[in-house]
Amino acid sequence: MTSEPGTTGPSPRPDLRILSSRVYRGPNVWHYEPAIQLVVDLGVLEDLPTNLLPGFADGLVERLPGLASHSCSRGRRGGFVERLHEGTWVGHVAEHVALQLQQAVGHDMRRGKTRQVRGERGRYNVIYAYADENVGVAAGELAVQLVNDLVQHDPEFDFEAELERFIVRGERTAFGPSTQAIVDEAVSRDIPWLRLNTSSLVQLGQGVHQQRIRATMTSKTSSIAVDIAGNKELTLTLLGSAGLPVPRSESVRTVEEAVRLAERTGYPVVLKPLDGNHGRGVMLDLQDADDVRRAFGTAKEESRGGWVIVESFITGRDYRCLVIGGKIAAIAERVPAHVVGDGSATVAELVERTNADPRRGVGHEKVLTRIKVDQAAVELVAEQGFALDDVPPEGTAVKLTLTGNMSTGGISIDRTFEAHPENIEIAEEAARVVGLDLAGIDFIAPDITQPVRETGGAICEVNAAPGFRMHTHPTVGDPQYVAKPVVDMLFPPGTPSRIPIVAVTGTNGKTTTSRMIAHIFKGIGKKVGMTSTDGVVVDERLIIRADASGPRSAKMVLQNPRVDFAVFEVARGGILREGLGYERNDVGVVLNVQPDHLGLRGIDTVEQLADVKAVVVEAVPRSGFAVLNADDPLVRAMRRRCSGRVVWFTMAEPGSEIRESVDDHCRRGGRAVVLEHSDLGDMIVVKEGRRAMQLAWTHLLPSTFGGRATMNVQNAMAAAAAAFAAGASLHDIRQGLRSFSTNYYLSPGRLNEVPVEGRTVIVDYCHNAPGMTMLGDFVDKTGDQLASTSDLGNVQRIGVISTAGDRRDEDMRELGAIAARHFDVVVVREDAQLRGRVRGEVAGLVAEGVRREMEAGARCRQLETVLDEIEATRHAIARSNPGDLIVICVDQHAVVMAELESYGRQAQPGARSDGEPASGVARVGDPDFSPAAAPTEPEGGPSRP
Template sequence: MSKKNDLKLLRTRYLRGPNIWTYRPVMEVWLDLGELEDFPSNLLPGFNQRLTALLPALVEHHCGVGERGGFIQRLEEGTWAGHILEHIVIELLNLAGMATGFGQTRSTSQRGIYRMVFRARDEQVGRVALQQGHALLMAAINDEPFDVKAAVEAVRTQIDDCYLGPSTAAIVGAATDRGIPHIRLNEGNLVQLGYGAAQRRIWTAETDKTSAIAEGIAGNKDLTKTLLKACGVPVPEGEVVDSPEAAWDTAQDIGLPVVVKPLDGNHGRGVSLELSERADVEAAFKIAETEGSDVIVESFIPGDEHRLLVVGGKVVAAARGESLCIVGNGRDSIVQLINDQLNSDPRRGDAEEFPLETIILDREPAMRLLLERQGLSAESVPSDGQRVLVQRNGNVAIDCTDDVHPDVAHAASLAARVVGLDIAGIDMVVTDVSKPLLPQRGAVVEVNAGPGLLMHLKPAEGLPRPVGKAIADHLFHEDETGRVPIVGVAGSHGTTQIARLVAWLLHLSGKHVGLGCREGLFLGSRRIEGGDRANFEAGQRLLMNREVDAVVLENGAASILNDGLAYDRCSVGVVTDLHGAEAPVAPALAEHDIHEPAQMFKVLRTQVDVVLSDGVAVLNASDERVLEMAELCDGEVILYDIDHQSPALVAHRAKGGRTVSVDGHHVLLTHNGQVPVRCADLNSAAARRMTAGIADQPVPGSSVRCLLAAAGVAWALGISPELISAGLETFAPSTQK
């Protein structure tokens, strides 16, 4: 078979919010198959066998068949390169540890041009997976070698570089399980949970409740000990020293053996335990000095190191450390024995997802000192059966949460409160954590702000603990969702004026409203930016604003297609019509292969798809296609139309639904069989000024329908008919800076 030309990636777009494909972020890729349009998989000799040899787990892909082996069946029947690329990319992501199941490939109106999408939690990870998948596909088609292991490693490296750390991811995951949305605020682990004024922020395991003063105290071990001791928390006696000689003098004063460690170190680096000889103490000083600004000498507390995680004043998880030993065989050096007996443990690794660190003696001077005290070095060859102590303490990854004695838990909780931390990792040395602290001379040796959670999420031994949930529950009470009212307005007729009028009504109801529309970006009644701000970026900016307690966003079809919606779910979603795709006025939509109103249904239904179960969709009943969206809504539906007796409104009311309509010259709010409520007089001077100000309406009656839609949104949000009437009377259509 002759070599096939490469398929072309015409453009790649990351859809960050809910979109026409799914609620979640996806990578959308436009492909030109070229000559491969004439060569589905069953017409490429040997291709299926080569592909499945490279990626055997493709047999697990159900594809549209809906069962194991479904994708293989499609390959054998004959499927096209775009669809195959979709599954290759998904499998590379799976192999790299970012489980992915969603993907779709659809043809366009142009022969050989396809749109392929796949779930992508991070844009850069998605791009690397696409690049590697593209190369793998062409290698399999043209019977060329391909290094799958290297491709997976490239994707995994990008995941490590871009994805949230395990502690942050656990908290975000727990918040997501509760329906609390999140926005990543930087490339690291600063994350906003919730929207607007209802938001909270986390940075790894620190929160916006974490006091800067408390964090500063925790970073100074000597000050921490002073405060803890004053409040009755047992701590080891100790003193900050400034030289090896002073370290030895202090060790003699407080009594041998002692511990020497950096004053502001972390992860146990530079800590030397149970020192009794002058040479060891002075050597330990030099090791600790390289890790922190000052060095502290403390009395040695017998027992094992424990980490107790305190969240909101309660101990929610605990882990125990253990000593590490190797056993000689008379042949191998200590370095080789460490690699064979310790680093071979699958729980050890350098990436954040491993609960135990890889031991590299070159970066662990405290371990080298411990070996020296045993008369050994990294190159020494222990005799057969000789036990060598490599790490005296640390390695805190054995879950013991269920064993913690109430007295021990009380001491840990008190330590966190004394320092002032809402979330703290309390390091405690105790012989038996299931017994009271004082009788066994246990003590708190350190208080950590922003503690790592991995030892509790993936302990080396024992049960994982739901610490992410504990922190999410600490930040948000049981009845809190982290949400503010969000109104999305989609369509082409009058959407700007509907959005502005809704924002005005919310403003009158006492809300501090953020508005993004084609006339600009507004906070309250003040326009802070002009130009078209009916887009994803403007919406995200409003959702990040801690002063905003209601958000109104105009969503054009092009914005949905380019980026997706700025929010995951909304309280109220409005759809006015399915126009806007008519040529030649819509090149932005033609770019997405949208050419006629019928295609707009799938685009604008996105606005209805994201309405919360306790939310409301407000739909224009005069448009039959918009009316069809009612059945897609998870929440309630309010219909609006000028004719109070239109068949759609009558039928909706008969089923117990709410409608907004006109009778004579009054706007009526009608619910089920109740007496309609009049909320506006269309003959009033203010109403006439307002409808006259809505000048961009090509459809007769559109200006009045704008009022009806806005009234329906206000009604859905619980604004009283009297306030709706007042708002319609006082709204000024012209933009005020």
């Protein structure tokens, strides 16, 4: 309840605080694009909207005038200010302030929303866009500080000082003008990009199509050419040998050598470091030996190798010709840093006034650089007859540097369309001679509109990695879009920049389906990069062994230069933590949405979980496909959130409501994968429009165990639908599914069958109740088949089960209850990582569910608890007989498989000669058994026998 104006209510206090912050680096539950989420607590301000905070609205707009242009929900300029005066909550204000602060550093961010945290009064999710995540987070923090200061002023908070620090931080983390120009051009062409470091190293494109830039050096830039350009003497020698106009030059190491060479060359001369850059150490127009001696130290100080070039001085204007891909892209005249007298201000005041231009910054952070008044500048001003405190006459230009480099405070004038064709030809030839794909050719010439061979001009330098800002942001003249030919060179028209991406999500079956899809395209000849809960696989090589179903692993695949096809397993946790980590997926697959991981990260219902999974569907572009399970109502509803086309897969019987809907979808030209039943078995059929194409008998696919593994029938249908949508032919899909099996090498930890001394052992990753239901169906069918072929006619079914400690208590009990319906003996173990539980707690809860179902008459007749995974595996083997079926639901599948493979090579561990189970086992029916009495081994498990 909020207080009305004039009524008694709570006193304003600066209570707004950030409880948590999260950076989403791709499509996420809040938006299609990257965003920052702040969870804020308003405290007493929940009862005090902005219209009840005296002076708040006016003070905020005074501090940040740009807020006056925010439209907010009104859809018109000034809408947000109207909301401020009418009354809105300070969490919403923080959102707009964070966006406006980013505007102050040149990040044009406009997207944001504020929503109350479900069921928590006074707490809000503040969501806003960002360009640089560090700047975005800092903007949110400063926004909260500003709001609190406006509610109640803090004498120690200086907003202007904080804002300046924020702006400096933003400018220093931002791309330079050259890099930003290329990235902007790539974005305009829908070319994806990744920043590879905190500086200017950027990847354009994905996988095998990627190109890299670092400022204006590219993947195509020759290292030899860069070395040549870095050696000014060698550069001029090569250019002179090619018949291009260059000044006379030679390098020396000592000042006396420089004087002798200058006298031989003829005054005036230039001294410059052999391997310098940005005009540092270049000393011009030296008239005599004394000038050379004074200038030598400055030039040598900037030379990494200690060599200094003595060069004949060419008089004229300074021109930079930018050559990209062998063609002139832009020409700029560079004017050295200077000030122009007005008859009243001193030189120092004129410099200060010039540096106050908002376009000027430190180094390359802005389009112009601040003029630096150093000793060399003071001496140059003195040579022109002035001191810094003198007032030059009106209209008098006072130079502060001799070189026209932008990095020393110079300005640029665009001359692109004024250059003489012969000069353009010379510049292009110079770039070819040196071998640079991007080159800055520095001309000294009286007039670029006249041939330099006639006017006496010359090329004085060739630069690798030339800056773009003098061309993209000239002080005088029109900007030139020089990034366009760079991107044209890296990605010629028609050249792909993206690799196909198939993303697979769902509660169960993600890993197996992802592996099936990857296997199909591997058979086609693709270099497939795949992420899953087992790790990152590139071209069937495991390069990272970890849970790699999150966004960072996806980026790892997209950065790999061998990958030309990507398959990503997308888990709920990664989406909630960072978003997808990539921009979009060509095919998005949703297998099912079932109650698992509820109660974590604010996801309490299966409907909320479906909203998280739907992010994969929302990331499908108009040209892409969403492969959806028509048999799952929550998945079926996701069709409304897809911008592309939908491909259904269903196991529904012909004539059912779901099947009729899918068939109708196909009659309208859509696609689907369905199951057709016959006396010979079940056939997977691909439908497109009115065509129906038989793909494969389910019982002939190795992964389905003769059709008994219903979950893998469904996974194979989803994989077929995804592969068909991604462009694979029916023949390739059929061949891929027929050659994919659940052996340990193709599908580790997923329905692996291992014969162990006459027993059938199945290793699977089943860890939740819905998965146990599917696994139980497989156990029933497999157990019945084994019983029909057994001499004894009786097959014992033993299950080793567990779940992760971050599940809800009721989910753990349900897992145990379902297992009790399918197994004769249930052995409950625990994972190595307890995820916040104490040792024995998870096993106790699972055992509760088993006991409850046993009391209700379930199949299970014996419940045993062995907490350590390997000990539980050994116990299951020890208490079984040849011919029995053992299913081990694993946590660390590699360790369990190694243990199983050891049988037959050594004595059976843990077995007793009387056939009784190994020690350390608690049984239902034992007088001392209870969850609390379960074995309490240390975290690493008991010692080995």
